[in-house]
Structures are given as C-alpha cells and as structure tokens.
Amino acid sequence: MSDKKLGELRERTEALFKLKRAPSQEIVFHHLLETGRTMTVREIAAELDLTDKSAERAVAKLLEKGLVQRSTFREGTYVCDSRMIITSLLRVITELYEDYEERR
Numbered sequence: 001m002s003d004k005k006l007g008e009l010r011e012r013t014e015a016l017f018k019l020k021r022a023p024s025q026e027i028v029f030h031h032l033l034e035t036g037r038t039m040t041v042r043e044i045a046a047e048l049d050l051t052d053k054s055a056e057r058a059v060a061k062l063l064e065k066g067l068v069q070r071s072t073f074r075e076g077t078y079v080c081d082s083r084m085i086i087t088s089l090l091r092v093i094t095e096l097y098e099d100y101e102e103r104r
Helices: 003-017 023-035 041-048 052-065 082-103
Strands: none
Touching: 003 052, 003 082, 023 041, 023 052, 041 052
C-alpha cells in the first residue's frame, strides 16, 4: 500500500475516533453505515429527527473527513462505504498489534 493511501487511512481512522465530539455527525455516520442505504440529506434528517440544516452540516463534515461519499447511484444522495471503514480499522489494528509485538 502506498504512503499516500496509508496517510488517508490514518486520517480517516482518526476522524472515526473523534466522532464522539460531534454527536450529529456520529449519528448520521452510524445510520448510513448501519443501513447501507444511499440517502438524501432530507431523508437522513427525517429518519434521525434532525433539522435539515443540522443533517446538511453533518453530512458536509463527514464528506470532508472522507467518512461518507456522494453516491453515483442517485444524484444528491450520500452513502457510507463500509469497506473503506473496515480497511481503516484493520490497518489500525495491525499497527497496534505490531507495536505490541515489538514491545514484548
């Protein structure tokens, strides 16, 4: 894996760990990840009982962090790619294990 890709994975993983600091983002992220659906901001807001503006801001921040993506399936919709999330987490687990092994 290239250094650039590794850097992106680290950034995405860091963003995942910091989601607790942004409750709306955390709620939207987990909803998209758990449902696996492509959704508009309005659909997200309605299902999560958020205002449209709050959902819009959360989605924009999640896009910026690389945790959700614009869907190519339906215009104006967003999706969370679970494969990217799993890859990010597996990389962190691997690094933690390697650090652990080195310290033993």
